[in-house]
Amino acid sequence: MTLPVFLSFIVDTLGLGSQYALLALGLVVVYGIMGLVNFAYGEYIMVGCYVLYLIGLYANLPWPAAFALAIIAAALLGLLTEMIAFRPLRGRSLDALLVTSFAISVILQNVFLIGISPRYKSIPYPAFFDRRIDIFGVVTSLRSYIFIAVTLLLLIALTLLMKKTVLGMAMRAASENFVTARLMGVPANLVISSAFLISGLLAGVVAIFWTAKEGMVGPTSGVAPLLIAFIAVVIGGMHSLPGAVLGGYVYAFLTNALGLWLPPGLSPFREAFMFVLVILFLLLRPEGLIRGNYTEERVG
Amino acid sequence: MSQRILTVDNISVAYDAVKALNDFSLEVNKGELVTLCGVNGAGKSTALKTIAGVLKPTSGTIDFEGQIISGKSPEAIHKMGISLVPEGREIFPSLTVAENLRLGAFGRFKQSDFNADLEDMFTLFPILKERYRQAGGLLSGGEQQMLAIARGLISRPDLLMLDEPSLGLSPNMVDSIFNLIQSLKARGITILLVEQNVERALQIADRAYLLSTGHLVFAGDPKELEREMVTSVYLGQQQKEGARS
Ligand SMILES: Nc1ncnc2c1ncn2[C@@H]1O[C@H](COP(=O)(O)OP(=O)(O)O)[C@@H](O)[C@H]1O
Ligand SMILES: [Mg+2]
Numbered sequence: 001m002t003l004p005v006f007l008s009f010i011v012d013t014l015g016l017g018s019q020y021a022l023l024a025l026g027l028v029v030v031y032g033i034m035g036l037v038n039f040a041y042g043e044y045i046m047v048g049c050y051v052l053y054l055i056g057l058y059a060n061l062p063w064p065a066a067f068a069l070a071i072i073a074a075a076l077l078g079l080l081t082e083m084i085a086f087r088p089l090r091g092r093s094l095d096a097l098l099v100t101s102f103a104i105s106v107i108l109q110n111v112f113l114i115g116i117s118p119r120y121k122s123i124p125y126p127a128f129f130d131r132r133i134d135i136f137g138v139v140t141s142l143r144s145y146i147f148i149a150v151t152l153l154l155l156i157a158l159t160l161l162m163k164k165t166v167l168g169m170a171m172r173a174a175s176e177n178f179v180t181a182r183l184m185g186v187p188a189n190l191v192i193s194s195a196f197l198i199s200g201l202l203a204g205v206v207a208i209f210w211t212a213k214e215g216m217v218g219p220t221s222g223v224a225p226l227l228i229a230f231i232a233v234v235i236g237g238m239h240s241l242p243g244a245v246l247g248g249y250v251y252a253f254l255t256n257a258l259g260l261w262l263p264p265g266l267s268p269f270r271e272a273f274m275f276v277l278v279i280l281f282l283l284l285r286p287e288g289l290i291r292g293n294y295t296e297e298r299v300g
Numbered sequence: 301m302s303q304r305i306l307t308v309d310n311i312s313v314a315y316d317a318v319k320a321l322n323d324f325s326l327e328v329n330k331g332e333l334v335t336l337c338g339v340n341g342a343g344k345s346t347a348l349k350t351i352a353g354v355l356k357p358t359s360g361t362i363d364f365e366g367q368i369i370s371g372k373s374p375e376a377i378h379k380m381g382i383s384l385v386p387e388g389r390e391i392f393p394s395l396t397v398a399e400n401l402r403l404g405a406f407g408r409f410k411q412s413d414f415n416a417d418l419e420d421m422f423t424l425f426p427i428l429k430e431r432y433r434q435a436g437g438l439l440s441g442g443e444q445q446m447l448a449i450a451r452g453l454i455s456r457p458d459l460l461m462l463d464e465p466s467l468g469l470s471p472n473m474v475d476s477i478f479n480l481i482q483s484l485k486a487r488g489i490t491i492l493l494v495e496q497n498v499e500r501a502l503q504i505a506d507r508a509y510l511l512s513t514g515h516l517v518f519a520g521d522p523k524e525l526e527r528e529m530v531t532s533v534y535l536g537q538q539q540k541e542g543a544r545s
Contacts, residue, residue, distance in 0.1 A: 166402065166403075166406065166409075169395065169399050169402060169403060170403060170406060172392070172394065172395060172399075173392045173395060173399075173403050176392045176393065176394060176395070177390055177392060179354055179374070180386060180390040180392070181392075181403070182354075182373070182374040182375050182378075183352055183354070183374050183378060183383075183384050183386065184378065184403045184404050184406050184407070184451065184455075185375050185378040185379055185406040185407020185408065185455065186375060186403065186406050186407075187373075187375045188373065188375065
């Protein structure tokens with residue numbers, strides 16, 4: 001492998017990893033506090049994509065406005081599912097929450113299946129995403145650089161939120177010990193709603209990334225991203241935000257590396273290799289790469 | 301007559317099917333140090349958690365400063381002025397001492413108050429000033445207990461509830477915890493204390509309650525309970541053992 005090819009591999013991997021990192025982060029931010037694997041998370045992304053599709057169809061908005069609306073829609077959806085569906089079940093078993101998240105996922109899929117179409121629709125997106133960039137012979141699409149830069153900014157913002165604000169402090173405390181945090185006066189609703197809002201917001205950003213790569217949306221568009229988030233989280237660790245980010249990048253590296261080095265005959269089995277890897281992780285290092293701080297006790 | 305601030309009236313509490321408290325009643329007056337005793341599993345922590353709103357009574361009511369608080373959320377009850385320092389300290393291990401204290405003031409925060417209260421906590425617990433930027437999980441058991449108490453105090457509660465604050469500490473540390481409780485009482489802070497170290501708790505308490513498997517079996521003068529424990533309860537235990545052998 002020549003140096004430029006290697007470098008473009010690195011840039012592509014970081015670009016893909018950025019997308020996966022945000023995906024995983026959105027799943028873990030809720031899991032860390034409620035212990036809930038939110039199966040409706042993929043549909044937050046799907047809805048973000050559909051918003052972009054509908055804007056392209058009916059409104060001729062400038063890109064920044066369209067993107068902002070997609071992010072807001074996904075974030076609000078996260079918040080709404082929490083307030084309408086999960087909040088009334090709080091204090092019940094985790095199984096009830098899990099089944100509810102399944103139900104929300106299925107309902108949302110069907111809303112778009114019936115309301116729009118079972119077929120995949122192509123989403124307009126700005127051409128600059130696909131522009132080829134040549135930096136000293138390292139040829140990649142501009143997309144990768146945008147993903148990396150946006151993710152970096154988001155990670156910095158999220159770190160500042162978690163480390164420097166009282167809300168972030170409360171969220172970290174709640175993910176360590178929810179009951180004790182409430183005993184200090186931290187409102188359960190505030191912390192959980194914030195987690196869902198952040199989760200939805202990240203899903204909205206991922207929806208834009210997803211659109212820039214796939215260019216299509218359909219009622220099952222949420223399935224693949226959910227799976228990716230889940231695998232990244234298994235690799236990186238369920239119980240820490242840095243773990244989720246790391247898991248996203250490691251997963252992207254493994255995907256790209258397998259794509260590069262697998263003999264062509266085996267490349268259709270890339271997914272199978274990934275699943276073997278996940279199983280190995282679950283068997284050998286079930287806590288993921290970064291263990292994080294947590295207690296089993298949950299009130300949800 | 302001193303002013304009543306907490307009235308627990310005939311509450312029952314259950315974990316699913318298992319009843320942990322039966323028709324339990326307790327009162328605390330302003331400025332008092334009240335102790336709640338009983339062997340392991342008697343229901344002491346259950347009582348404190350119910351007052352703090354973590355558990356809901358199946359029957360009965362809890363009144364705090366003239367308002368019914370049973371049924372309210374823990375965060376709402378904390379805001380009204382009840383602070384529980386939970387059994388096992390339960391500090392947030394990955395948060396710094398500073399962050400743990402800041403969270404203690406979450407519900408009743410004013411920057412000016414907080415700075416003053418922080419100085420106050422540093423006078424009470426100088427070690428916390430030294431360890432201010434360290435993660436709570438790195439503190440020793442005794443230091444963690446001090447952090448837990450400071451975290452409970454910093455919201456200026458009208459009622460401070462301490463659940464076994466001397467549990468698992470070295471004898472020296474136990475002494476300083478008891479000294480601390482006495483100095484808090486001297487400051488006029490109202491305290492409900494649960495202790496496994498019954499004798500010492502009875503020595504410093506104004507009034508005492510004794511729980512036995514979820515039932516209240518004594519309420520009154522700590523000196524009287526001390527005498528009873530030496531005679532009837534303690535002897536009762538010996539007789540049972542004698543009968544068995
Ligand atoms: N989370 C729980 N689930 C079920 N039973 C519990 C739980 N916590 C306590 N208990 C039971 O309730 C009773 C009272 O417990 P507790 O209030 O912790 O006692 P104490 O604090 O006096 O040692 C015990 O029989 C205990 O086994
Ligand atoms: Mg106890």
